[in-house]
Amino acid sequence: MTVLVVGSVALDTVETPFGHAERVIGGSAIYFASAACQLAPVQLVGVVGDDYPMEQLAPLRQRGVDLTGLEQARGDSFHWRGRYRHDLNSAETLETNLGVLATFRPKIPPSFRRAPFVFLANIDPRLQLEVLEQVEAPRLVACDTMNFWISSRRDELLALLGRVDVLTLNDGEARQLTEQTSLVHAGRWLLERGPQHVIIKKGEHGALMFGRESMFYVPAYPLESVFDPTGAGDAFAGGFMGYLARTGDLSEANLRRAVVVGSAMGSFAVERFSNERLLALTTSEIDRRIAGFRELVAVDGGPPLAPGDSPPTLSPAHEQRPTARSR
Amino acid sequence: MTVLVVGSVALDTVETPFGHAERVIGGSAIYFASAACQLAPVQLVGVVGDDYPMEQLAPLRQRGVDLTGLEQARGDSFHWRGRYRHDLNSAETLETNLGVLATFRPKIPPSFRRAPFVFLANIDPRLQLEVLEQVEAPRLVACDTMNFWISSRRDELLALLGRVDVLTLNDGEARQLTEQTSLVHAGRWLLERGPQHVIIKKGEHGALMFGRESMFYVPAYPLESVFDPTGAGDAFAGGFMGYLARTGDLSEANLRRAVVVGSAMGSFAVERFSNERLLALTTSEIDRRIAGFRELVAVDGGPPLAPGDSPPTLSPAHEQRPTARSR
Numbered sequence: 001m002t003v004l005v006v007g008s009v010a011l012d013t014v015e016t017p018f019g020h021a022e023r024v025i026g027g028s029a030i031y032f033a034s035a036a037c038q039l040a041p042v043q044l045v046g047v048v049g050d051d052y053p054m055e056q057l058a059p060l061r062q063r064g065v066d067l068t069g070l071e072q073a074r075g076d077s078f079h080w081r082g083r084y085r086h087d088l089n090s091a092e093t094l095e096t097n098l099g100v101l102a103t104f105r106p107k108i109p110p111s112f113r114r115a116p117f118v119f120l121a122n123i124d125p126r127l128q129l130e131v132l133e134q135v136e137a138p139r140l141v142a143c144d145t146m147n148f149w150i151s152s153r154r155d156e157l158l159a160l161l162g163r164v165d166v167l168t169l170n171d172g173e174a175r176q177l178t179e180q181t182s183l184v185h186a187g188r189w190l191l192e193r194g195p196q197h198v199i200i201k202k203g204e205h206g207a208l209m210f211g212r213e214s215m216f217y218v219p220a221y222p223l224e225s226v227f228d229p230t231g232a233g234d235a236f237a238g239g240f241m242g243y244l245a246r247t248g249d250l251s252e253a254n255l256r257r258a259v260v261v262g263s264a265m266g267s268f269a270v271e272r273f274s275n276e277r278l279l280a281l282t283t284s285e286i287d288r289r290i291a292g293f294r295e296l297v298a299v300d301g302g303p304p305l306a307p308g309d310s311p312p313t314l315s316p317a318h319e320q321r322p323t324a325r326s327r
Numbered sequence: 328m329t330v331l332v333v334g335s336v337a338l339d340t341v342e343t344p345f346g347h348a349e350r351v352i353g354g355s356a357i358y359f360a361s362a363a364c365q366l367a368p369v370q371l372v373g374v375v376g377d378d379y380p381m382e383q384l385a386p387l388r389q390r391g392v393d394l395t396g397l398e399q400a401r402g403d404s405f406h407w408r409g410r411y412r413h414d415l416n417s418a419e420t421l422e423t424n425l426g427v428l429a430t431f432r433p434k435i436p437p438s439f440r441r442a443p444f445v446f447l448a449n450i451d452p453r454l455q456l457e458v459l460e461q462v463e464a465p466r467l468v469a470c471d472t473m474n475f476w477i478s479s480r481r482d483e484l485l486a487l488l489g490r491v492d493v494l495t496l497n498d499g500e501a502r503q504l505t506e507q508t509s510l511v512h513a514g515r516w517l518l519e520r521g522p523q524h525v526i527i528k529k530g531e532h533g534a535l536m537f538g539r540e541s542m543f544y545v546p547a548y549p550l551e552s553v554f555d556p557t558g559a560g561d562a563f564a565g566g567f568m569g570y571l572a573r574t575g576d577l578s579e580a581n582l583r584r585a586v587v588v589g590s591a592m593g594s595f596a597v598e599r600f601s602n603e604r605l606l607a608l609t610t611s612e613i614d615r616r617i618a619g620f621r622e623l624v625a626v627d628g629g630p631p632l633a634p635g636d637s638p639p640t641l642s643p644a645h646e647q648r649p650t651a652r653s654r
Contacts, residue, residue, distance in 0.1 A: 184549050184553055202532070214622075219533065253627060257629045283631075294626070299543070300583075308612055309614040
């Protein structure tokens with residue numbers, strides 16, 4: 001099944017303690033698509049300027065990303081210039097030039113409107129809502145957001161929450177939006193506004209998925225070195241949505257597997273600049289990383305401490321409860 | 328089997344966003360013993376002044392903590408005054424009065440010298456080394472340390488690392504001691520200095536155990552509210568060592584279970600001031616929290632992505648390789 005993503009397509013200039021990359025392809029939709037296309041067909045909607053190196057998108061097209069919805073407009077492409085210091089968990093934005101993104105209005109091509117899986121990557125919540133007006137009965141809609149929209153478009157963002165199945169955002173954004181210190185309280189606050197699941201991304205500390213009656217935690221894969229954190233969250237979302245689209249299974253157990261696949265894709269994204277590492281992946285490499293994640297948290301039961309208690313074994317099978325809403 | 332702990336016995340004055348506690352019992356050995364005694368008999372060695380409220384130790388004695396090695400000296404008890412602001416991950420020390428701890432030389436009572444499990448809680452590494460001169464052929468020795476000793480007693484601390492089986496320390500201390508940014512590199516650096524296992528504690532982000540050929544990650548239990556983080560690391564160590572002493576099993580699989588039990592005890596410690604919550608625990612409550620940890624990370628296999636790959640299922644049984652050294 002196909003995944004539709006609407007988001008930014010950018011040129012990034014990035015400095016990290018390990019190197020420098022100049023005007024490389026990036027943006028939330030590109031990172032998402034680069035991860036998701038390893039798992040399912042992807043349809044991408046976005047905008048670039050007339051300065052964009054379109055030939056660098058050829059590898060994405062070869063991997064099953066349909067770029068029919070990528071508009072090329074007159075003007076500059078969205079350009080982000082940022083720096084990571086030794087604390088690779090937070091980017092410092094040095095310059096943002098919105099370019100053609102400033103006047104972007106997403107137009108979903110007719111051939112994309114019945115995509116069963118829809119990801120509204122980080123753009124203006126008003127545009128995210130506009131996308132929802134153009135799609136027809138998706139099985140699952142997820143969205144991401146950022147601090148800028150939380151402060152400037154709070155009402156529109158809350159309206160959007162009432163219309164999505166899954167929200168992804170990072171821990172700082174969750175605290176900002178909910179005004180709760182405890183992530184458990186923040187998760188509950190967000191679930192009350194609409195989504196069936198909320199995934200709070202904690203960078204090098206992993207990700208926490210809240211459902212109506214469950215919490216699921218997956219660590220970040222402990223890497224020897226993180227080369228460039230840009231795009232890790234979007235690659236996570238791409239792995240998560242791509243896996244759901246590939247399997248078509250919206251049970252709690254499969255959502256958990258999808259979070260692990262998302263974390264694997266996020267861990268690959270940070271090993272190189274831009275989407276280089278993601279596009280060079282094989283499915284066997286992804287399988288090995290997923291196995292590494294499982295090994296990292298693997299622990300078996302052992303006998304209970306109290307004589308009368310049942311053994312605290314791993315519960316292998318979660319309820320096969322479907323979580324997407326019917327519309 | 329018995330666990331011997333040598334460490335500080337203190338009075339703590341603590342301010343958190345949620346309340347204030349004045350001269351309550353604390354210190355690394357007290358937090359350790361309060362957790363470990365739920366699982367195994369504990370022998371405690373430390374020192375207090377003539378101002379210490381000895382009657383408040385009665386509940387520990389009732390729970391199987393042998394206080395024969397607790398010296399009462401003339402002078403003030405060690406007193407720590409600290410504050411946690413909204414970021415509960417780091418304490419701000421307002422005042423430290425070492426009191427009788429300044430001239431403490433641990434004397435291990437003859438009846439304690441054959442303890443099979445030994446925990447050298449956070450005190451001067453020279454004293455930790457003195458303890459090792461007094462014990463006879465322990466099955467497993469673990470130690471903790473802190474930033475102060477890393478900068479002031481680096482050589483002695485490195486000598487100690489050559490003589491312990493397990494090191495526990497927090498992420499900031501691991502980076503300080505090893506001068507490595509990546510925790511994977513820090514873990515390897517520390518393993519090369521002697522310990523068979525290194526456990527890096529990351530506060531609200533969980534704990535990471537490094538072995539010669541494995542990594543194991545356990546998240547912190549996502550609590551609705553953290554009341555007072557003081558002692559969480561020592562309660563973790565108490566749960567870890569207490570579980571090993573209770574089971575007598577030093578296989579990799581059992582060390583992983585012990586890390587989960589340690590995390591459970593750390594999560595209880597922060598729910599109240601001092602050791603209140605730890606001493607009120609039942610083993611059934613501990614079993615339920617352990618089951619909660621397992622549920623939090625539970626994910627099953629799912630089919631591999633690549634057709635030829637073997638399914639990435641959880642590996643239930645780790646090698647039963649003993650990890651403590653014979654001496």
